Amino acid sequence: MTQKNHPKTGEDFFISSRERYTLSNRWIVRSDPNFHTQYSAFNIDGGDKYKISGPIFIILKLLENNCLTIEQVCNYLREKGIELQAAEIIKLLKKDLGTSDILTKSENVLSPLVKRHQTFIKSDVSITSTPYEAEVHFTNACNLKCRHCVYDAGQKISNQLEADSWVKIFDQFESLETFRVIISGGEPLVYPGAKSIIRYLTSKRIRIELLTNGTLIDESLAVILSSPNFSTTVSLDGADSETNDLLRGQGCFERVIKGLKLLSQAGACFHIATTVHRRNIHQLKDLVEIAIRLGAKSINFILLDPLGRAKHQNDLLLEPSEISNISHAAKQLASAYGDSIYVGYLDPSIPEYKDLEITKGNSKIFCTAGTTRMAIRSDGIVFPCVYAFHDDKFAMGSTRSQNIEDIWISESWKLFRGSIELQNLNECKSCSLSEACTLKICRLRAYYNEGDFFGKPPGCQKALMQL
Secondary structure (H helix, E strand, O other): OEEEOOOOOOOOOOOOOOOOEEEOOOEEEEEOOOOOOOEEEEEOOOOEEEEOOHHHHHHHHHHHOOOEOHHHHHHHHHHOOOOOOHHHHHHHHHHHHOOOOOEEEOOOOOOOOOOOOOOOOOOOOOOOOOOOEEEEEOOOEOOOOOOOOOOOOEOOOOOOOOHHHHHHHHHHHHHOOOOEEEEEOOOHHHOOOHHHHHHHHOOOOOEEEEEEOOOOOOHHHHHHOOOOOEEEEEEOOOOOHHHHHHHHOOOHHHHHHHHHHHHHHHOOOEEEEEEEOOOOHHHHHHHHHHHHHHOOOEEEEEEOOOOHHHHHOOOOOOOHHHHHHHHHHHHHHHHHHOOOOEEEEEOOOOOOOOOOOOOOOOOEOOOOEOOOEEEEOOOOEEEOOHHHOOOHHHOOEEOOOOOHHHHHOOHHHHHHOOOOEHHHOOOHHHOOOOOOOOHHHOHHHHHHHHOOOOOOOOOOHHHHHOO
C-alpha cells in the first residue's frame, strides 16, 4: 500500500461549480481518531492511500451519501461553522489528493449521510478504529508441495468455512471501510468456492490482492481477475522449468506461464513474486525480462525466508555475502529496467512497517498485527497475523460467533497493543543494534521460528555479523 502526501504534478484536475457530485465508489474515506494518520482516503483500483485534512474528510464523507454542488457543500459547512469558499475547497482537494476522480458527477438523490458509530479503543500505541487491511486463508490445502513453503501448506484443516461464510466476512470488511484484503493460503484457488467468491468481490468497495501459485488460472478466472479492484501476484521462481520446478515440482513452470499469459490477455493487473535462493540467483535478469514480455506490473525478488519447510533446505539457504550480492543486483536491475517494469526487493528478515509510527527511544514493541491488520484462518478464527495460525493461544475470536468489529475492539489484543516493552525481550534488550533494528518488532516470527515469543528473531543481524 502506497501512502501519498503530495499530488502528482501536471495531473488533470477539474471540478465545475454547476455540476452535482458524489464520492466515487472507487474510493474509501475513513477516520481513525486513535491513529497517527487520523484521516485518509484510499483508491481501491490503484491501491494508493492518501493522508487528508479534516475539512476534506468532512466534505468527502458528506458526498459519500449525498449528491451536491460545490456551493451546496459550502452551505453545509457554513451551517457547521466552517467558512470555506468553493475555490478554497477545490484548492484543498487538489492539495490533498491531486486528482478530481475521487468525485463523480451524478444527478441521483442519495440517502442521507449515515454515520457508523466508532468505539474508542484504549491502547498504549497508535491503532486504527477498524482493520486497515486483513489477510485471509480460504484453505490450508495446496495442489503443490513446495520445498520452501513458510506455512508448510498441504492439507486442509478441519472445520473449514463454507463459501457463504466468507461472503459475510467480506461484507463486514466493506462496511468497516477496510482498505485491502489479501487472499492467500495454502493455494486459495484449490478452495471449492474460490471462483464464486472472487466473482462476488469484483463488486465490493475493497481492494483485493490474490496471492497464488498460478497453476489453476483458467480463461474465465483471468477475466474475473481483470476487475479494476483486483491485483494478482503469481509465484515464479525460475526462468526455466528446471530451476522453477526445483522448488515447486515437475510441470509447474509451464502451467504458471500459461496462467500468466491468460492474465495478460484478459488485461488483468498482475505481479510476479520470485523467491530468491542459492540455486536461482543467476537468473534474476532473465526473470525480469520474462516479466516484461508477459506484461507484469512488477517483479519482486523476495529472499528465501528460513521458516517452515525452507528452514531445512540447506542447499537453498543463502549466505550473508550472497544476500548482499542479490540486493546489489536488484538495485541494478531496477535502474536498468525501471522504464518498463517496477523491480522490487524484499528481505523478510528486515521488515518495513509503512503504517507504523515508530519513534526513536520508544520502548514499546508492536507491529501492524493487531494495530492496523488482522488475519483469518480457514476455519474462521481471527489472529493478529498468519504466523500465529499454528497456535490457538493467539486466537482473538471467531467469525462463526462474533462479528469482526466486536473482535477488533475486544481486550484480547492487549499483548499486541503496547503491553510488551523492549526490556521484556530476552536478547534484544541488551543488543547494540536494538534502536535501529526492526526485527525485534515482529514477535510472532520469533515464536513461529523457535517457539519463544520473547526470543531472538529469525534473521538476527547481530548473529549474522558474528558468522
